[in-house]
Amino acid sequence: MSIPLPDALISAESAATEAGLSLPAFWKMVAAGRLPRPYYPAPRAPRWRRSELAAAIEATRALPCEARAARRAARLAPHEAA
Numbered sequence: 178m179s180i181p182l183p184d185a186l187i188s189a190e191s192a193a194t195e196a197g198l199s200l201p202a203f204w205k206m207v208a209a210g211r212l213p214r215p216y217y218p219a220p221r222a223p224r225w226r227r228s229e230l231a232a233a234i235e236a237t238r239a240l241p242c243e244a245r246a247a248r249r250a251a252r253l254a255p256h257e258a259a
Contacts, residue, residue, distance in 0.1 A: 186216065186224035195227070196234055211237050 187195070193203035196212070206212045212233045215223030 184226055184228045189223055192225045192230055
């Protein structure tokens with residue numbers, strides 16, 4: 178059994194599994210900018226650095242509270258202006 182290297186390049190399927198997401202949800206988060214963009218060592222072969230992916234996942238775990246507060250402030254802002 179091999180030990181996973183912290184900065185190894187991993188495929189989209191492996192990255193989605195490590196993030197705890199389905200493959201389509203993983204790609205949506207990449208497109209939204211919440212997860213890092215892939216490296217392309219070869220055409221049609223996207224890869225992510227395990228360390229960058231782990232850092233992005235930790236950053237997005239804190240995001241729901243902040244995102245909820247921002248949505249609440251945006252929803253209340255039009256009422257306050259009136």
